[in-house]
Amino acid sequence: MNTYTNTMVKAAGLTHGKVSSYTSGCRCTECREALRRYTADLRARRRARRVIVKGRPFAAVDQNGNYLQHGTPSTYQNWGCRCFSCRVAKAADHAPLPERTLK
Numbered sequence: 001m002n003t004y005t006n007t008m009v010k011a012a013g014l015t016h017g018k019v020s021s022y023t024s025g026c027r028c029t030e031c032r033e034a035l036r037r038y039t040a041d042l043r044a045r046r047r048a049r050r051v052i053v054k055g056r057p058f059a060a061v062d063q064n065g066n067y068l069q070h071g072t073p074s075t076y077q078n079w080g081c082r083c084f085s086c087r088v089a090k091a092a093d094h095a096p097l098p099e100r101t102l103k
């Protein structure tokens with residue numbers, strides 16, 4: 001446990017195990033678990049919005065009805081879009097590192 005964040009959370013009157021505590025800066029196990037559950041749930045709900053285009057899941061709009069940007073790893077990751085542009089972006093994002101950066 002990091003004393004600094006713990007003090008901060010107490011000072012802000014936050015409760016551990018909440019996403020709001022995590023976003024306020026706490027990184028304890030409970031708060032990280034809360035964020036993980038929240039993110040998993042959010043992702044599931046986002047993915048449920050996808051439509052099938054040409055046999056692949058396509059994330060057209062966000063929860064506010066705004067068109068999503070394609071060709072970005074985040075649309076692939078967070079919205080589960082599998083259109084050509086997003087798959088290319090995801091592949092590029094995970095390109096192998098140059099050998100000299102490895103041990």
Ligand SMILES: [Zn+2]
Nearest residue numbers: 016026028031
């Ligand atoms: Zn916490």
Ligand SMILES: [Zn+2]
Nearest residue numbers: 070081083086
């Ligand atoms: Zn896409």
